[in-house]
Every structure is written in structure tokens, then in C-alpha cells.
Amino acid sequence: MPTRDKPVDPGRRTFIKTLGVGVAGATAVGAMGPEADAEESPALPAGTQILDLTVNGKRHRLHVESRTTLAELLRDELGFTGTKVACNRGMCGTCTVLLDGLAVYSCHTLALDAHGKQVLTVEGLMKGEELHPLQQAFVDHDGLQCGYCTPGQVMAAEALLRENPEPSRADIEAGMAGNLCRCGAYPKIIESIESMKGGR
Amino acid sequence: MRNFTYLQPENLKQAAKALEKNEAMVMGGGTDLLDLLKMDIAAPEQVLNLKSAGDAELRTIEEKDDKLRIGGLVTLAELAADDRLRRSYTVLQEAAAAAATPQLRNAGTLGGNLCQRPRCWYFRDPEFSCLRKGGDTCFAIDGRNKFHCVVGGGPCYIVHPSDTAVALLALGAEVRVRKGGKTRSVPIGEFFVLPEVDPQRETILGDGEFVVGVEVPAPGRDTRSSYTKFKFREGWDFAVVSVALVMDKAGGIVRGGTVALGGVAPVPWLDAGGSAALAGIGGQDRRLDAFAGALLAGAEPMTENEFKVPLTRNLAKRALVELLDR
Numbered sequence: 001m002p003t004r005d006k007p008v009d010p011g012r013r014t015f016i017k018t019l020g021v022g023v024a025g026a027t028a029v030g031a032m033g034p035e036a037d038a039e040e041s042p043a044l045p046a047g048t049q050i051l052d053l054t055v056n057g058k059r060h061r062l063h064v065e066s067r068t069t070l071a072e073l074l075r076d077e078l079g080f081t082g083t084k085v086a087c088n089r090g091m092c093g094t095c096t097v098l099l100d101g102l103a104v105y106s107c108h109t110l111a112l113d114a115h116g117k118q119v120l121t122v123e124g125l126m127k128g129e130e131l132h133p134l135q136q137a138f139v140d141h142d143g144l145q146c147g148y149c150t151p152g153q154v155m156a157a158e159a160l161l162r163e164n165p166e167p168s169r170a171d172i173e174a175g176m177a178g179n180l181c182r183c184g185a186y187p188k189i190i191e192s193i194e195s196m197k198g199g200r
Numbered sequence: 201m202r203n204f205t206y207l208q209p210e211n212l213k214q215a216a217k218a219l220e221k222n223e224a225m226v227m228g229g230g231t232d233l234l235d236l237l238k239m240d241i242a243a244p245e246q247v248l249n250l251k252s253a254g255d256a257e258l259r260t261i262e263e264k265d266d267k268l269r270i271g272g273l274v275t276l277a278e279l280a281a282d283d284r285l286r287r288s289y290t291v292l293q294e295a296a297a298a299a300a301t302p303q304l305r306n307a308g309t310l311g312g313n314l315c316q317r318p319r320c321w322y323f324r325d326p327e328f329s330c331l332r333k334g335g336d337t338c339f340a341i342d343g344r345n346k347f348h349c350v351v352g353g354g355p356c357y358i359v360h361p362s363d364t365a366v367a368l369l370a371l372g373a374e375v376r377v378r379k380g381g382k383t384r385s386v387p388i389g390e391f392f393v394l395p396e397v398d399p400q401r402e403t404i405l406g407d408g409e410f411v412v413g414v415e416v417p418a419p420g421r422d423t424r425s426s427y428t429k430f431k432f433r434e435g436w437d438f439a440v441v442s443v444a445l446v447m448d449k450a451g452g453i454v455r456g457g458t459v460a461l462g463g464v465a466p467v468p469w470l471d472a473g474g475s476a477a478l479a480g481i482g483g484q485d486r487r488l489d490a491f492a493g494a495l496l497a498g499a500e501p502m503t504e505n506e507f508k509v510p511l512t513r514n515l516a517k518r519a520l521v522e523l524l525d526r
């Protein structure tokens with residue numbers, strides 16, 4: 001798994017590239033003046049807005065099209081390709097990230113809805129080259145086969161354990177219900193999560 | 201997904217004004233709307249992000265004047281985690297907890313849950329221009345209709361997909377609808393529209409109207425309620441059928457109650473026959489078959505969904521037996 005000790009900041013590059021001349025519209029993000037409607041929005045191309053968000057502890061400011069999903073932003077703009085997209089329809093969970101601590105499907109969330117929020121992706125769990133204990137648990141317990149669903153499984157499990165550090169088996173099954181695994185690694189995924197109980 | 205202008209009102213007033221002025225679609229969590237946009241089933245020029253409105257009215261759950269007021273932006277996860285709901289409005293707490301997946305419940309709002317579009321596979325497939333999308337045929341009649349309705353159908357045969365709507369119907373809730381500066385209350389039974397009235401929409405919401413919340417009358421002390429959902433797989437699934445049961449019980453005997461059904465009709469279905477058959481059951485009197493037989497009067501299953509009738513009746517029996525013991 002590629003790791004980054006100090007993540008490069010592709011956000012800055014994108015920022016410069018896409019924003020070019022200043023941030024005239026920045027203050028208007030998230031605001032719609034009392035009489036304003038779309039056409040009267042400040043000097044940004046129609047259908048785009050400025051987005052401020054924090055990904056894995058690092059702030060980014062970008063200029064995005066309204067239709068951009070959070071998954072597209074993370075992968076294509078910011079280079080966090082650990083987040084996978086399988087269905088792109090909110091049905092499988094591979095794209096799960098934490099948004100202000102809550103698990104969401106990044107493929108089914110508009111990037112602009114992350115404005116002012118904290119995003120945590122699987123890359124953000126690592127400490128340098130060192131796997132997060134939950135990632136290590138998936139390795140130790142064979143909680144994966146092909147591995148495609150794994151980043152999403154890990155992020156959903158992280159959200160579950162933050163909310164409930166001592167989940168029962170039923171809690172795990174309910175908490176992980178939004179993450180499909182086409183390889184059927186479910187028993188081992190549950191085992192990996194169970195091994196984290198009390199160990200955090 | 202086609203691009204659109206994302207309107208971000210700061211408050212309800214701005215939102216209401218913008219919706220009167222523009223043909224924008226409202227977005228709550230977007231868990232349904234994004235699917236419609238990605239599949240090109242909806243292609244609005246403007247989308248209004250209701251979440252950008254800061255009003256507490258939209259985001260809080262409040263007990264006041266013998267009513268529970270729930271804001272339209274309250275998420276399904278918040279409903280599922282609320283102790284007041286768990287205690288007194290159990291059917292709604294259970295319905296919210298049974299919907300979708302943890303990730304979708306974190307994003308999905310109550311307003312969006314009530315206003316979500318149907319799951320009929322012909323409706324969701326851009327290749328089929330069916331009645332509900334302005335075409336002239338219902339493909340489900342001669343096509344695959346395992347998950348379609350058994351009552352209330354024609355000329356379109358969807359089932360309403362919302363879990364919380366069924367619970368709210370059994371609780372006698374009202375939907376708070378806003379247009380411009382005015383808010384009105386609509387009994388939830390009148391909020392949803394049968395296809396015989398208009399096959400192209402599921403709710404009464406007209407231009408510029410949107411949901412700001414719901415109000416639920418406080419149940420009595422002896423009221424017990426539950427939501428029982430049948431899914432084809434455990435992970436996540438829309439209700440194949442579901443039963444919302446709200447009843448008053450004294451000395452182990454049902455005094456009266458309401459049965460609402462999901463997955464059987466194009467709207468959340470208030471079952472009058474089943475509701476009337478509840479009174480008196482309990483103790484030695486276990487007329488469960490009479491109760492079950494009274495449900496879904498006049499059902500007319502389609503070619504592939506006859507199974508829903510006995511399934512619903514058995515599920516309702518199970519729900520009743522379990523609730524009698526609670």
C-alpha cells in the first residue's frame with residue numbers, strides 16, 4: 001500500500017491551477033445574499049463554487065463544479081486514491097470515508113457538502129509508514145481477499161469502533177451492513193473488528 | 201451527472217424565497233437525489249441545498265404541547281438514536297433504524313425520506329419512459345412486478361419506499377409544508393398521492409413547496425408501538441413489506457390501534473380492516489387469524505407478487521404477538 005509520510009499537497013497545485021486570479025468569490029461560499037439567486041452569484045463561473053475542507057488534517061481550498069462528488073474530489077483532484085469507487089450509487093460502501101467523524105459514502109456525497117468539514121480517508125489512518133491498529137487487524141486476521149472493498153470496510157469499522165468500542169457481534173453486523181464484499185470475506189472482517197475490542 | 205447551480209440559502213426564509221423564484225430541486229442528504237441525477241432521471245438546472253439553512257426548526261427534535269416536532273433535516277441516524285423516540289414513539293425509532301445503511305442514515309434526512317422517489321426498476325432505468333416519467337405505458341403490468349403493489353395500484357403500480365412514512369402514518373403525524381412565508385400542516389394520510397390521482401408524483405407538494413418537518417401527537421401512556429420490516433437479505437434492503445403497529449393496551453388486552461403497511465401500495469397504506477380488528481385481542485382472546493385475514497381487503501396482486509399478501513398477514517401476526525408481550 002503506498003503511504004505518504006508527509007502528504008504532498010496536490011490541493012495547492014489544483015488551487016493555483018483552477019483559481020488562477022484570486023479568490024473574489026470566496027466569501028460568498030455557503031451564502032446566498034437576501035435577494036441573491038444563482039445568476040447574481042459573484043464572479044465564479046456558473047455551476048462552480050469554492051470549497052474549503054480539511055482532508056486527513058490538512059486544509060485545502062479548491063474551486064469545484066457543483067456536480068463533483070466527494071469521491072471524485074478525493075481521488076481525481078487530491079490524489080487520495082485509497083478511497084475506492086465500485087458502484088458509484090451509494091449501494092456498496094467501498095467509498096466510505098468519515099465526514100466530521102461520521103461514515104458516509106463519498107460517491108454519494110457532493111464535494112460541496114464537505115465545505116468547512118473534516119474528511120478522514122484510509123490514508124489518514126496511517127502514521128507515516130505504520131499501519132493503523134485496525135488496518136493491522138485486517139492483515140492479521142485475513143480480513144480481506146482481493147482487497148478492493150477493504151478501505152471502505154476499514155473506514156466503516158473505524159466509525160463503528162469510535163461510537164462503540166465494545167461492539168457485540170450483532171452490533172458489528174448492523175454497523176457494517178452498508179459495506180458489501182464481493183469476495184465474501186465477511187466472517188474474517190467481523191473477526192478483524194472483534195479483535196479490536198478493548199485494544200484501542 | 202449534469203452540472204447544476206447549487207443554491208445555498210442561509211436560512212429557511214431564503215430557501216422558501218429561492219424555491220418560489222426558481223425551479224430548483226430541494227436536496228437534503230442527497231442519498232436519493234444524487235441517484236436520480238446520476239441516472240439522468242432528474243436534470244434540474246438548480247439544486248437547493250436545504251442543509252445550508254441554519255434554522256434550528258429544521259434540525260431539532262422537540263417535545264412541545266403534547267406533540268413531538270421533528271425538523272425536516274433531522275437525519276435517520278439521529279432519529280434512530282433518540283431516547284424520546286425509543287421510549288414513546290418506538291415505531292418511528294425502529295423504522296428509522298431499519299432503513300438503508302449506517303452511512304445512508306448518517307446523511308439521509310427525514311424530509312428526504314418522505315419525498316424520495318419510487319424504486320420501481322423501470323422508473324430508475326433511463327431506458328424506460330414509463331407513465332411516471334411522462335410516457336404512456338406502465339412496464340410493470342406485463343413485466344417484472346415482484347416488488348410492486350398489491351393494493352391501491354393503477355395506472356402505475358409502485359410501492360412507496362419510505363420506512364419512516366409508514367411509522368408516521370400509524371402515529372397520525374402531520375407534515376409541515378412551507379411555501380413562501382406560509383407553513384401549513386397536512387395530515388400524512390393526505391400528503392401522499394395515489395397514481396389514480398396523478399401517476400407522476402408521489403406527494404401533494406406543488407411548485408415552491410417543501411417539507412420543513414413533521415409533528416407527531418404524543419401517544420398515550422398505554423400506547424405501545426413497533427415497526428416490523430421484511431427484507432430479502434439481511435444487509436440492507438428496502439421493505440418488501442413492513443408493518444407499523446400502534447396500539448393501546450390495558451391489562452394485556454388491546455383497546456384499539458392502528459396498522460399501517462409498507463411495501464404493499466403506492467402510498468403508505470393505512471389498513472382500516474386490520475386496525476378495526478385489533479380491539480379486544482389479548483389474554484385468552486387470540487383471534488390472530490381473524491386479525492390477519494382482515495388486512496389488505498380488496499388486494500389485487502400482480503402476476504409475480506401474490507406472495508406479498510400472506511407475507512404481510514404473517515408479518516402482522518408476528519408483530520402483534522411480539523407487541524402484546526412488550
Ligand SMILES: Cc1cc2nc3c(=O)[nH]c(=O)nc-3n(C[C@H](O)[C@H](O)[C@H](O)COP(=O)(O)OP(=O)(O)OC[C@H]3O[C@@H](n4cnc5c(N)ncnc54)[C@H](O)[C@@H]3O)c2cc1C
Nearest residue numbers: 228229230231232233300308309311312313315362363411
Ligand atoms: C442503497 C440504498 C438503500 C436505501 N434503503 C432505504 C430503506 O431501506 N428505507 C428507506 O426508507 N429509504 C431507503 N433509501 C432511500 C433514501 O436514501 C433515504 O430514505 C433517505 O432518507 C433520503 O433522504 P435524503 O435526505 O438523502 O433525500 P434526498 O436525496 O436529499 O432527497 C430525496 C427526494 O426528496 C426531495 N426532498 C428532499 N428533502 C426535501 C424537503 N425537505 N422537502 C421537499 N422535498 C425534499 C428531493 O428533491 C428528492 O427528490 C435507500 C437509498 C439507497 C441509495
Ligand code: SF4
Nearest residue numbers: 320322330338356357
Ligand atoms: S409501476 Fe409506475 S414507475 Fe413502474 S413502470 Fe409502471 S408506471 Fe413506471
Ligand code: FES
Nearest residue numbers: 086088092093107
Ligand atoms: S462506490 Fe460509493 S457506495 Fe458503492
Ligand code: FES
Nearest residue numbers: 145146181182183
Ligand atoms: S475482499 Fe474482495 S470485495 Fe471484499
